[in-house]
Amino acid sequence: MNQLRINSAGERSLLLMGGTMDDIRGLLPQKGLFIITDTNVSRLWGHLFPPGEVLVIEAGEKSKTLETAGDLCRKMLLAGADRSSFILGFGGGVVCDVAGLTASLFMRGVRHAFVSTSLLSQVDASIGGKTGVNLGDYKNIIGTFRHPEFVLCDYSMLSTLPETEFRSGLGEVFKHAAIRDRNLFFDLAAGSESLATRDPGAMGDIILRAVKIKAAIVRRDPLEHGVRKVLNFGHTFGHVLETQYSLPHGIAVAQGMILAAELSVWKGEMQHSELRILKSALEKAGLLPELLLPSNIVPRIARDKKGESGSVNFVLLRSVGRAVIRRLSLTEIQGFVNFFIDRENLSQ
Ligand SMILES: NC(=O)c1ccc[n+]([C@@H]2O[C@H](COP(=O)([O-])OP(=O)(O)OC[C@H]3O[C@@H](n4cnc5c(N)ncnc54)[C@H](O)[C@@H]3O)[C@@H](O)[C@H]2O)c1
Numbered sequence: 358m359n360q361l362r363i364n365s366a367g368e369r370s371l372l373l374m375g376g377t378m379d380d381i382r383g384l385l386p387q388k389g390l391f392i393i394t395d396t397n398v399s400r401l402w403g404h405l406f407p408p409g410e411v412l413v414i415e416a417g418e419k420s421k422t423l424e425t426a427g428d429l430c431r432k433m434l435l436a437g438a439d440r441s442s443f444i445l446g447f448g449g450g451v452v453c454d455v456a457g458l459t460a461s462l463f464m465r466g467v468r469h470a471f472v473s474t475s476l477l478s479q480v481d482a483s484i485g486g487k488t489g490v491n492l493g494d495y496k497n498i499i500g501t502f503r504h505p506e507f508v509l510c511d512y513s514m515l516s517t518l519p520e521t522e523f524r525s526g527l528g529e530v531f532k533h534a535a536i537r538d539r540n541l542f543f544d545l546a547a548g549s550e551s552l553a554t555r556d557p558g559a560m561g562d563i564i565l566r567a568v569k570i571k572a573a574i575v576r577r578d579p580l581e582h583g584v585r586k587v588l589n590f591g592h593t594f595g596h597v598l599e600t601q602y603s604l605p606h607g608i609a610v611a612q613g614m615i616l617a618a619e620l621s622v623w624k625g626e627m628q629h630s631e632l633r634i635l636k637s638a639l640e641k642a643g644l645l646p647e648l649l650l651p652s653n654i655v656p657r658i659a660r661d662k663k664g665e666s667g668s669v670n671f672v673l674l675r676s677v678g679r680a681v682i683r684r685l686s687l688t689e690i691q692g693f694v695n696f697f698i699d700r701e702n703l704s705q
Contacts, residue, residue: 377509429463440465446460617672650697
């Protein structure tokens with residue numbers, strides 16, 4: 358097992374990479390434990406839950422609402438929870454986002470931690486202290502920053518992950534590499550076969566390297582005032598595609614990365630040859646089925662949380678492994694969208 362630490366803004370978070378449930382027994386309270394999980398994870402991994410009150414939410418993005426968090430708070434209160442209670446979110450990114458928010462809100466905040474069970478949550482959603490729920494079609498509009506005391510990433514739990522969800526997680530792994538680590542990107546591209554078979558050795562190495570990238574960025578900018586924004590590469594287009602076409606998060610991000618990379622070339626920030634490298638690796642990893650780009654995407658982006666006075670912070674690439682943040686006007690982005698739809702002959 359590898360241990361990483363994120364100490365930021367007065368909070369400490371311990372990441373137990375490649376650990377097992379035995380490693381967290383001593384970190385949990387003797388009483389007052391509430392386990393928040395979803396229907397799939399409780400069915401597949403419920404036998405590993407430590408003693409505590411289990412609260413199960415419906416699996417899937419549709420559970421990421423304020424109503425779910427309110428309902429969990431109500432159930433905790435009825436079950437006798439108080440300010441000394443401890444929430445253990447046990448699941449993928451949706452469970453982590455909802456459990457983290459519930460821990461922030463219940464009685465103005467109780468202790469919490471995660472057992473992270475999907476590839477996407479192990480490399481991204483459980484790390485870094487962002488919690489959140491959606492507001493209608495708009496993602497993560499309501500949320501907080503609050504670090505879990507610890508995150509357990511037991512790689513053996515990935516064995517039961519459905520194929521699409523596994524690929525979705527790979528999308529975020531490729532994203533971490535694309536913004537910061539060219540070597541990791543090329544290793545991922547070359548190791549597609551061993552990743553596809555979920556070889557535990559190969560997976561452990563890749564997950565650890567990806568998490569190190571995110572942890573280093575979060576340590577520098579815990580509240581996303583600056584450099585942390587690069588973690589949103591692929592998300593500005595991706596969030597809209599995710600809700601409009603009900604795509605798994607990481608698949609939508611992969612599509613968003615290609616569009617952001619196309620925009621980077623269109624803006625003259627990146628060479629076309631770099632775009633080809635990105636595209637071919639994502640294609641090989643099964644992350645680029647059919648390219649989608651609705652013509653009305655720009656107004657949706659404007660209403661997304663990153664929109665401010667007619668322009669947005671956009672994460673572009675200078676090359677694979679090097680992201681930059683640029684302020685782009687919505688008019689300019691619309692110009693790119695029109696150009697791209699026209700060039701690709703996308704039917705609307
Ligand atoms: N807070 C953050 O920093 C952050 C970062 C990235 C993504 N996110 C959020 O994370 C969410 C996506 O995460 P996700 O892909 O884990 O979604 P998810 O939690 O919905 O999990 C995907 C599916 O896999 C199932 N699952 C989870 N672990 C499993 C396992 N071990 N075996 C079998 N099935 C399992 C779940 O029940 C679900 O059906 C999105 O809502 C996204 O916005 C948050």
